[in-house]
Structure formats: structure tokens, C-alpha cells
Amino acid sequence: MAADKVFHSRSEGIPSEGVKDQYADGKAARVWKKFIGDSNQRTQNYKNFLIGLLRSHGCQSVLDIACGTGIDSMMLVDEGFKVVSVDASDKMLKHALKARWERRKDPKYDEWIIEEANWETLPTDVAAFLPGKQFDAVICLGNSFAHMLDEDGQQLGQMRCLKNFAQCLKPGGLLFIDHRNYDAMINSGATPGHSIYYNCKYPVDIKTSVLVVRGRPELVTLDYCINASDRGSVNETSEFRLCYFPHTLAKFTSMLDEAFDGAAKHEIYADFKKLSEVPVPGFYIHVMQKGKK
Template identity: 30%
Template sequence: MASNQETTAIAEKESKDGATQDFGDNPIEVRETDHYQEEYVHGFVDKWDELIDWDARAQSEGQFFIDMLKARGKKTVLDVACGTGFHSVQLLKAGFDVTSVDGSAEMVTKAFENARKRGLVLKTAHADWRWLNRDIHGKFDAIICLGNSFTHLFKESDRRRALAEFYAALKHDGVLILDQRNYDAILDVGFDSKHKYYYCGDQVTAEPEHMDNSLARFRYTFPDGSVYHLNMFPLRRAYMRNLMKEVGFQKVNTYGDFQETFDDHDPDFLVHIADKTYIEEK
């Protein structure tokens, strides 16, 4: 049996190797934007694609994002939450000029590797959304912020600043596509994910361990028994739509699980499409 000293040494080594997360003594008190850097440790990032299941996700969402961008005549896309590269790769294969960014250096590295394995080269950068235009130069036709990533911002000031940075990085007629979990449903009714559209890996469980009006703590359990967590802010649909408009976006359309019409508490995920200029419906 290992001594306490040996056990501590092993735990410290695992942490340094990126195998473990550190939420302190009381995990539900961790409600800080910057903590996401410590949550996406190497071990978690390395397993992330098990959760997504690229093939199943590609089939479930189809051409939704590609069609939305092509319908608006967009060509240059900034993927500000590229994660392990799923959407960047799909858009690159569809002919878009893609720049891939993430706040996690581990994710950026994984995205580049995933693209390379598929014979593609991603233009990648490591950047914090709150200072996006300091590190990313130029104007883009579209920005995508997918994978429920925006909910890592706990302060309203951070959310407003990030949206303002997105707005500034877009051309005058640019579009922002941002998604989130349907937190209204989770808070008001309870969690009941269909695992059909986003997190399609059928061997991984992703479910809330704690929920209140300012924290959604999710637990991710993998087939090998490893467990990871993410602490996120539960954005309500109306709040998010209003925030986009207050920052300057002229029109916001929201889809539920890629459908234009839906019952409020039915979809697992919501997709907001925010245009800088008002576009009349045809």
C-alpha cells in the first residue's frame, strides 16, 4: 500500500501530466470565467472526441451551418471555439476559408492534429475572446461560437465584452452563429438529453451534477471509468437574445435542435443566428 506521501506525489504528477482537474475543496463555488483553462486538461481534451463522435454528429446536424452560411453568401469564417476541430474541418471541406481559434491551447493543438489526419491544414490561433481583436486581425464574413462554449463566461461584463469583440471582428454585413444548451428546460423542467444532435458518443455520459441559476456543473464519465467536470453559466434563451441585440446585432433568429419552430422546453440545444444588418424575410 502506498504511503500518504507517495499518494500525494502520484496525484501531483497526474495533475502536471494533465490527467486531473482541480476545482478545490468546494467545486460548486468555482464560478470564474478564467477557470476554464484549468478544466480542459490534456486528459479531458484527449477524450473529447469520444464524447462528440464526429461521424454521428456530422450525420445528425447535416448541412445546417454550411447552408446558413452559403445562403448569406459568406466565405471567410472565424471559428472562435474550435475545440477539437469538428466544425472547422466540416467548413474547410465545404470550401470556406476558416480560421480556428480557442481559449484552450490543448484544444487548438488537438484541432490541428485532427485536421492533419484528414489531409487538411487549419489556420489556428490561441486567443481569449475578451481580447480577440488584439490577437486576431482582419474582418470576417461570419463567426461561429459552437459547442455550448459561450457558457464558460460567468460575468455579464465578460459576455458583453466577448460579443462586442465578435461584433468588431465581423464585416458590416457579418453574421454570428452561437449555440448553447437549452438551460431553460434544464432549470425549469429537468435534464433529459436525447444525445441525438451534439454529444453523440453513445459510450459517454454527460449530465448535470449541480444546477442553480448561476452554475451548471456537468459530469462527463468515459468508458474507461475516468470522470471530468465542466462548470458553466446557465444562459437563458431570452437573456442571450437580448444581449446580442444590445451589443448591436440587428436581428436574431433562434433554432431548436436545428428546427425553426419548436416547443420551448423540447430541444437539447439552441442555435442563435445574429445578423449585423437587418435582413428582410423573403
């Protein structure tokens, strides 16, 4: 049973067909930029982790498949990578397009490609504007993949998307994909730890709800309340709801291995550190290296 049938999972105005665009009403998209800040406000640990691994593996071309407002893409463009950014949400993409326009005098940004694409048809969508293109790296970070709910009860759609991600990689290419620590959220009903991605300067409260259907966790709902008031401004409190499929570490690990036909090197990090160093991480980050044959 789809979780939407028993729980109101989306804000008003968000469509119910296809891969969910939980930003379609523009509400979350408007405040998200304040929540995440700009590329210079990314946590240094995250920036060092991602760019360090990309450079150590000789990656040059990067496909950002959940680019949102373009914050990660801009960070990579600034660091000299050739970036293609896609997202299913046109409301989020308009922020990325605006950011590119504002930087149009910088030659690096002339080469930044931004297009709309759907994970379920990703290779075909990318081929429409870059025929035959494969990438040194694909990134899907910031808990983005968990936006895709389990419509069939068997995670078949999710598996199809993971296989599409692998298909977009060159032999030897890297997939960076993460998810929150849903094991801890299911067990405790709370969201662990601080954000490892954002240096948000505004107070943020996250209310966590776990929906269990027939003994199986189907949905985790995070209700964000962000006091985005700047000094001297009128009080501005923004509230929005985002919903996620609660991937457990063990199951998601096995799905990734299957998506790469068991032929990829698979490393797992906890908050950008070794698993053994973080007892209760906020995020798990998976790095898959596609087989070279």
C-alpha cells in the same frame, strides 16, 4: 458572488484566472475526441443547418472561435470554406494542430489557420496574425460560450465578448452562437434531450447540478461519465466535470441584440428547427446577421 467561491467548479489543474480553460488539465481534452467523434460523425441535421445557411448567405471566410479539437473547423475546411480556428485552451488546440498535420498533403488544409486567442481580447488577438481581417461568419457552437462564468455578477465580461464577436464580422456577416436549454435545466434539474451535435458511439451519463446563490442561478455543473471501451478492450471509464453559466433564453436574446446595437437580424432555432416545432429543445441556436451599414 462568483460561483467558484462557493462551489468547486473545476477539475484539479485548471487555472482560475481569465477566461476559464476547463480543459487545462488535459483530462476532458483526452476523452472529448471520443465523445464527439470525427467530422464524418457529426449529426447530419447539424451539418446541413450550418453549411446550408453559410452557403445561402454567400459566406466564404469563417472564424471558429471555440474550435476545441478542430472538429467543426475540419468539417468546414472539407466543404471548401476558408477557416481560421482559435481557442483559449492550448490542450484542445494541440489536437487541432495534430489533425492539420495529419492532413498536410491535402491542399485545403495548408490554408487552415490555427491560433490561440481569448474572447475578451479577440479582435486584438486575431489582428496579431491577420491585421484588419473581418469574416463572413463567426461560429461559437456546442454550448461553448456558457463556459464563461459571470465573475462580476452583472455579465459585463460576457457582454464585452459578444461585442468582440460582432466586431470580427463584416457588414452583413453571420454569428452562430448557441446555449443549452438552461431554462429547462433550472426548472427540472436535468439535462433535456440527446446531443444534437454528436453521434457518440459510447454510453454517456450526465449528472446535472444547478447552483443557486441568493435566489439566482449562478452555475450549472455537468458531470460526464463516458464508458469509452471498444470491443475487446480493457474497461475504460472517463469522468470529468464541466461548468457553465446558465443563460436563459430571454436574457441571452436581449444580450445579443444589445451587442449588435439593435441593428442585427436575429433568428432563433430549437435543435436546428423552428422554435414552434420543439417543445423542450436540448439547445437554442441564435443566428445574428450584422447590419450592412
